Amino acid sequence: GAGVSQSPSNKVTEKGKDVELRCDPISGHTALYWYRQSLGQGLEFLIYFQGNSAPDKSGLPSDRFSAERTGGSVSTLTIQRTQQEDSAVYLCASSLEGQGWATQYFGPGTRLLVL
Amino acid sequence: AQKVTQAQTEISVVEKEDVTLDCVYETRDTTYYLFWYKQPPSGELVFLIRRNSFDEQNEISGRYSWNFQKSTSSFNFTITASQVVDSAVYFCALKTNAGKSTFGDGTTLTVKP
Numbered sequence: 643g644a645g646v647s648q649s650p651s652n653k654v655t656e657k658g659k660d661v662e663l664r665c666d667p668i669s670g671h672t673a674l675y676w677y678r679q680s681l682g683q684g685l686e687f688l689i690y691f692q693g694n695s696a697p698d699k700s701g702l703p704s705d706r707f708s709a710e711r712t713g714g715s716v717s718t719l720t721i722q723r724t725q726q727e728d729s730a731v732y733l734c735a736s737s738l739e740g741q742g743w744a745t746q747y748f749g750p751g752t753r754l755l756v757l
Numbered sequence: 758a759q760k761v762t763q764a765q766t767e768i769s770v771v772e773k774e775d776v777t778l779d780c781v782y783e784t785r786d787t788t789y790y791l792f793w794y795k796q797p798p799s800g801e802l803v804f805l806i807r808r809n810s811f812d813e814q815n816e817i818s819g820r821y822s823w824n825f826q827k828s829t830s831s832f833n834f835t836i837t838a839s840q841v842v843d844s845a846v847y848f849c850a851l852k853t854n855a856g857k858s859t860f861g862d863g864t865t866l867t868v869k870p
Contacts, residue, residue, distance in 0.1 A: 656793070663833075664792055667796060672861060673856065675856075675857065677860075678840075683862065683863075684848065684860045684863050685848065685850075685858075685860040686862060686864040687857045687858070690856040690857050692856070696857050697856065701857070704805065733802070735802075737809075740856045741854055742788065742790045742852045742853050742854040743790055743807070743809065745792065745804055745807050746792075746804075746852075746858060747804060748801060748802040748804075749801070750799075750801045751800055751801070
């Protein structure tokens with residue numbers, strides 16, 4: 643079966659431009675998560691979706707970051723007016739449910755470079 | 758607040774040596790779940806194991822074993838007879854019922870031939 647997929651794999655953009663990152667979760671997984679991993683660092687939580695709603699947006703670093711999920715499936719993370727400090731790998735994960743026992747399975751990530 | 762500490766930033770061993778990766782966690786929740794993930798050079802995180810807070814039974818899977826001790830809030834990971842293919846960054850993570858996981862900063866393991 644297909645795992646979590648993310649697109650694009652790599653994105654190079656200029657400072658000030660907007661970018662959209664896409665995540666396709668594992669079919670049937672109701673929970674979806676976005677994390678950010680800066681070079682050589684651990685994973686920083688951004689946002690969590692249960693179905694189409696986001697009960698936890700606490701990790702979004704600024705109002706330039708937003709995310710949505712439609713149809714309980716695909717999610718898009720949008721970064722407006724990108725800054726150089728936004729450069730990182732953006733990881734998406736999905737799990738069968740949002741409860742603690744449900745293992746998160748990760749996609750390959752989108753490597754974002756802001757010049 | 759939850760916290761996961763992986764005190765070992767980098768470990769280097771020679772092939773066939775045993776190596777233990779430490780993980781210490783903090784949480785006020787009585788029900789929680791602990792995970793280990795492997796991130797090879799290709800970058801994709803691979804799930805290795807999940808352990809429930811109410812199950813302290815240790816687990817062995819091939820060359821991998823995990824030692825969960827609630828008394829010391831630790832969930833350590835041992836690789837026996839390490840191989841070059843074990844070289845990766847290993848992450849320990851803590852999850853309660855709130856949804857998100859808290860990850861440690863990772864331990865970079867290098868296994869030299």
